[in-house]
Amino acid sequence: MTATRDAIWHAIDPTRLHETLMEMLEIYSPSGKEEDIQLYLEDRLRQAGFAVARQVVEEDRYNLRVTMGQEPPQLYLVGHVDTVTAWDLEEFSPHEEEGIIYGLGSADMKGGCAAMIEAFFALAGLPEEKRPPVGLLLVVGEEENGDGSATFLTGETPPWVVIGEPTSLAACFSHYGYLETGLITRGRRTHSSLPELGHNAVESMLRVLLHLGRHPLFNRKTPELVYSIRELSSSRAGFVVPDRCEAWIDLHLPPETDPATVRQAMENQVEGAVAFIDNLDMEMSFTFDSQGYRLDTDNWLADELAETYARLGLPLKFDAFRSHSDGNLFFEAGVKPLILGPGSLETAHTSDEQTSFAEVVAAARIYAALCLAVARTKEPSPAP
Template structure:
């Protein structure tokens, strides 16, 4: 990749176009399962720029968008997910811009990354066809639920590299946490709530079980790198009674080197002893989803490109591990090395204050363009 070629592509990046892309994407409500409107918008943008856009069906009215450029098989794919979590407030989910910061549902996770990838793609398209790198652009559905969009893509393709634009504050992540989801259910005995001594309160049992589990050294926030989070808890709701059923879901984000199976076994052993502390305990435990993390390291072609361009962008280069779950786990399990890198941060993702800055989105577009140009060398 020559500096001259990179400068030509960077000069084609349009900050106002990036801004418009992000604002218009955030304006379109696209929770998992209802992504068609935002895909129609992106398809119009990309087809309007002269690209052949392939719809890759996932299920009825849901599809990925797939594009390629350059000669030969793509050496790298830019991958972005267009779905978001559900809105906190349907009156307030849209974009709000102030002082170069855009707030709104999906700004960080990850419509900011998608806007940057589309802008990088449009800038690369300013090159003559013979100078364009062999790369692909994949805009997928379903990441916030079960990753069905990326899973569908992986049925037929295994590119040498993918870059996913999850929010990392532009820190390149060649390492990725694993993930384990635990589901706990306690059963009790329903009785009128004025006579709790005659029943068995499943909620009280669950609270004691969770306290017992949380005291395990495995989940000590001071000494363990495992991220333990009780995501939700719900009980039977049938009027003025002692609840006879309670369910809890626990998210565990595991350091890259941690085996989910070992954590699962440790949790089963801990929970097997819970009956000693919870009288009459009736507990069911299941692990509905598990995914290993990975460590690739930055000693590769993409890492070399980043080392060359970050000083030019006046950005600190700090390799990190992505702490959440993403489609990167799916790609790596399928044998595809993955770099997670995007604008915005996990600190605001999935919150009412979700945000990203326009300068970060523009910088991400420049980084993605450079990675595409550098991918053809290795």
């Protein structure tokens, strides 16, 4: 096994990997508009000799699926090709400085996708009968509602997936849950020189948010639960008192925390705001939630990681993935997800998004080693 792994690692080509990543970064692929990058990746995979299957999500949107081995895949490498929307493409343009690659999606998660593709290129050098039973899945829509992964899961539930979200190569067998909340306050519009005749929806919203933030759940001194006001906007209609204000809140929940418990606590706290905010007209909605999870690290994948990281001279850290990802969807479907990829969440979604190219190369070697290890494990597939 060691000789095979070393041969595969030798077949990983940093120059080819660098080319793949930089060309991916040049293609703008926000959620909902992923066709250009999928066409590029499909062509690149076909030229390498792979049979690439399209998995239609909706018109002009599809996943790409590649498998190898003589049995159904026991593990999939999963990457999402979409990014958040760029407010200024020039600010997000790709470039490289001293081994650090910048650009929209460099960490989240085109770096991980490029590493997975390179791992598959290297594995393709094995004789057909020696290729492990693994798959490569490049999905759309992760940054929105996860419709790409949801589509895949309607037809297939492998035992394991490795998702290349940015973790700085930490191995995340645990995952935070997520709750997205929307608030709307309404007021009465008047000329801004006569605010006493109107009702300011922004002031109402600020009071509600301050009251909500006083709940013990959202105490930042004990930040187990991550509470972030993501957006705040009001009506724009000239020199007037605003009659509408909207806020969006992201909550990332520790693995054992039930989103329903947090939701009830928020509803109770907001209801209490009526007592001290005059004429409060407000609605609250919960648009998305997912339960976190914690997997046992006593498994063959963790054992292989320990050996692989030691061989690469890398420190192995087990962690919980703090953001939202398709990992929650896979776990709910009965699949065991490992979140592991190059880059970090710190700069993701910003104009300073970046990843170390050395981490991308290391990720390709880690992914290849995990794929090779599949051939040595006999874990049954979940029931369809």
